[in-house]
Amino acid sequence: MSTTTVVPLSEYMREQVKLADEALHRVVPADSHSPETIHKAMRYSLFAGGKRVRPMLCMEACRAVGRRVEGIETAACTLELVHTYSLIHDDLPAIDNDDLRRGRPTNHVVFGEAMAVLAGDALLTLSFEVLAKLPGVPAETRAALVLELASSAGTVEGMIAGQVRDIEGEKAEPTPERLHAIHRAKTGALLRASVRMGAIYAGATPDELDALSRYGEHVGLAFQIVDDILDMEESSEALGKTAGKDAAQHKITFPAVYGLDASRRMAEAELTAAHETLARFGDRAYWLHQLADLIVHRKT
Amino acid sequence: MSTTTVVPLSEYMREQVKLADEALHRVVPADSHSPETIHKAMRYSLFAGGKRVRPMLCMEACRAVGRRVEGIETAACTLELVHTYSLIHDDLPAIDNDDLRRGRPTNHVVFGEAMAVLAGDALLTLSFEVLAKLPGVPAETRAALVLELASSAGTVEGMIAGQVRDIEGEKAEPTPERLHAIHRAKTGALLRASVRMGAIYAGATPDELDALSRYGEHVGLAFQIVDDILDMEESSEALGKTAGKDAAQHKITFPAVYGLDASRRMAEAELTAAHETLARFGDRAYWLHQLADLIVHRKT
Numbered sequence: 001m002s003t004t005t006v007v008p009l010s011e012y013m014r015e016q017v018k019l020a021d022e023a024l025h026r027v028v029p030a031d032s033h034s035p036e037t038i039h040k041a042m043r044y045s046l047f048a049g050g051k052r053v054r055p056m057l058c059m060e061a062c063r064a065v066g067r068r069v070e071g072i073e074t075a076a077c078t079l080e081l082v083h084t085y086s087l088i089h090d091d092l093p094a095i096d097n098d099d100l101r102r103g104r105p106t107n108h109v110v111f112g113e114a115m116a117v118l119a120g121d122a123l124l125t126l127s128f129e130v131l132a133k134l135p136g137v138p139a140e141t142r143a144a145l146v147l148e149l150a151s152s153a154g155t156v157e158g159m160i161a162g163q164v165r166d167i168e169g170e171k172a173e174p175t176p177e178r179l180h181a182i183h184r185a186k187t188g189a190l191l192r193a194s195v196r197m198g199a200i201y202a203g204a205t206p207d208e209l210d211a212l213s214r215y216g217e218h219v220g221l222a223f224q225i226v227d228d229i230l231d232m233e234e235s236s237e238a239l240g241k242t243a244g245k246d247a248a249q250h251k252i253t254f255p256a257v258y259g260l261d262a263s264r265r266m267a268e269a270e271l272t273a274a275h276e277t278l279a280r281f282g283d284r285a286y287w288l289h290q291l292a293d294l295i296v297h298r299k300t
Numbered sequence: 301m302s303t304t305t306v307v308p309l310s311e312y313m314r315e316q317v318k319l320a321d322e323a324l325h326r327v328v329p330a331d332s333h334s335p336e337t338i339h340k341a342m343r344y345s346l347f348a349g350g351k352r353v354r355p356m357l358c359m360e361a362c363r364a365v366g367r368r369v370e371g372i373e374t375a376a377c378t379l380e381l382v383h384t385y386s387l388i389h390d391d392l393p394a395i396d397n398d399d400l401r402r403g404r405p406t407n408h409v410v411f412g413e414a415m416a417v418l419a420g421d422a423l424l425t426l427s428f429e430v431l432a433k434l435p436g437v438p439a440e441t442r443a444a445l446v447l448e449l450a451s452s453a454g455t456v457e458g459m460i461a462g463q464v465r466d467i468e469g470e471k472a473e474p475t476p477e478r479l480h481a482i483h484r485a486k487t488g489a490l491l492r493a494s495v496r497m498g499a500i501y502a503g504a505t506p507d508e509l510d511a512l513s514r515y516g517e518h519v520g521l522a523f524q525i526v527d528d529i530l531d532m533e534e535s536s537e538a539l540g541k542t543a544g545k546d547a548a549q550h551k552i553t554f555p556a557v558y559g560l561d562a563s564r565r566m567a568e569a570e571l572t573a574a575h576e577t578l579a580r581f582g583d584r585a586y587w588l589h590q591l592a593d594l595i596v597h598r599k600t
Contacts, residue, residue, distance in 0.1 A: 154425050155339065155426070
């Protein structure tokens with residue numbers, strides 16, 4: 001591809017974060033909207049410096065397919081709504097009991113537990129409302145997007161399944177099978193759905209959807225391996241959340257099961273596999289390649 | 301209408317509860333489905349003797365319109381998923397801190413707080429998944445049902461708005477305006493949506509949808525007035541939940557604002573208004589009339 005037309009990565013990232021944030025500002029009621037407290041609580045966690053990885057994957061998958069791209073930011077931002085809901089609920093005293101997230105006090109520390117439960121519920125609910133009424137998008141596509149997001153967040157092979165297995169895994173033998181079952185559901189499902197939703201929005205063919213699903217699976221697994229490594233190696237200050245919690249809570253992690261070096265090699269292998277899935281998309285997948293690299297080589 | 305063809309109310313109710321329960325059994329993964337704990341927790345609260353008021357309103361509104369009725373049970377049961385999610389989260393120690401619901405220990409008492417949070421999240425998520433893939437229903441209708449349910453559960457004029465106002469109302473002056481704003485959102489929105497979703501499923505005209513929306517609003521308000529009266533008058537044993545909690549928690553209630561007698565008269569006035577909205581539907585609204593009577597004259 002002609003690299004002269006390509007903006008630097010840092011500029012690209014700034015633009016994409018801006019697109020996702022503008023969409024979030026449009027879909028979430030203002031702080032001043034009654035009842036104010038819940039909208040303040042929702043916005044507090046939404047606009048806390050999230051990297052917008054899921055909306056970016058969604059927007060780029062859509063652009064790689066390319067048949068419909070207008071308005072994708074709105075669909076993409078629902079992934080951030082669901083991701084943020086899951087963080088707020090995970091941080092609750094009854095679950096992970098975490099006081100720090102993205103370098104700031106967690107939602108329940110600021111707004112109290114009752115409001116944090118409701119803010120999570122509200123973000124989840126809003127995500128489906130936004131998808132169901134996406135302007136200018138055929139109803140068949142809107143329904144397919146709702147289905148994709150809901151199943152990726154659910155109890156069968158979705159995020160909640162992973163969260164339950166993670167909680168129960170704290171008392172279980174750390175086997176590779178259990179480790180993969182947790183992470184395929186806990187973080188993998190929503191990252192895979194991010195890519196798939198972009199493809200569905202764009203009207204992907206079954207072959208395109210299949211290739212991008214595999215991209216999402218490889219990137220999702222690499223993401224989790226790197227997350228586990230960072231939790232072990234980096235400081236709380238660098239991560240903006242409490243580091244070393246996995247070991248403290250006896251979580252099943254990739255370094256714990258495979259060791260650090262093997263985990264690093266696994267992440268690189270997943271990255272290579274992710275790149276290979278993109279062959280058919282040529283230049284249109286430029287940023288999907290870049291995002292995969294970034295996810296694996298990030299430091300926070 | 302020819303009353304000879306009409307089954308007795310008790311038999312009708314048994315049949316309708318059975319239809320709703322069968323649909324719930326179909327859409328919620330079995331207890332034995334991995335991860336088992338979450339499906340057990342979801343089913344524990346779902347099959348705890350709920351009266352299925354919302355699914356019944358939905359099914360009957362659908363039958364009153366009558367253009368599409370096949371499969372309505374599946375759409376109707378999503379209202380029970382959302383209602384049950386809201387009960388599980390409301391009962392949490394951080395919110396209403398209630399140990400008793402429908403005569404049994406609440407979800408978090410049995411499964412722990414972490415699982416109760418996740419079970420509520422899971423029921424909410426599942427409701428949208430079920431609607432998005434309703435078999436044999438046009439995509440336009442499926443998307444409209446998702447939108448109706450999500451907005452009735454949301455923060456603008458939906459259930460969460462009501463819940464937040466309720467929590468904040470404990471410290472506020474009990475004015476009629478505040479009382480109505482709480483209940484229109486907290487219980488009214490989902491009851492109204494129950495009726496509207498049945499109408500939407502059936503392919504109601506705008507006029508039919510409008511009439512049934514007003515029916516839902518009157519029944520919803522009557523329901524809440526009666527709920528407040530029962531909380532004041534009945535024992536915990538009769539209600540199957542902790543009675544007298546409204547006063548103990550300084551909740552704004554209809555008896556507290558208007559007095560008991562005026563509250564009873566208001567409920568009857570709403571009932572009369574509800575009946576009047578049904579004129580255009582003739583005999584097909586027979587059970588909607590009966591359900592309105594039942595909601596206002598119930599004892600638990």
